[in-house]
Amino acid sequence: MDVTASLLHLLAFVLPAWGVGLVTALAARWLFGAQRLAWWMYWLAQGMAGSAVLLAGLWFFGHDGKMTTYAALVLVCATVQWLLVRGRQAS
DSSP states (O other), rough: OHHHHHHHHHHHHHHHHHHHHHHHHHHHHHHHHHSSSSSHHHHHHHHHHHHHHHHHHHHHSSSSOOHHHHHHOOOHHHHHHHHHHHHHHOO
16 A cells, blocks of 8 residues: 555544534534634544544454444543533533
């Protein structure tokens, strides 16, 4: 496998995490109004946490694409968003 194919495989692996993170960050901004951090900072936090979940699912199950991993991805992205918004509202 050449470098281009490897990069495309890596992109396809982490794309669900960054996609869910983007949708969650934009939906939270739209639903909850103005926030103290920029939307891309929420997206960055959720994308990194979601990528870690996908990597953990790959390690645990031995292959990617399990629905359990995707369910954990959604839960982690929602939890990260909740923690960031709740933490900012408390101060």
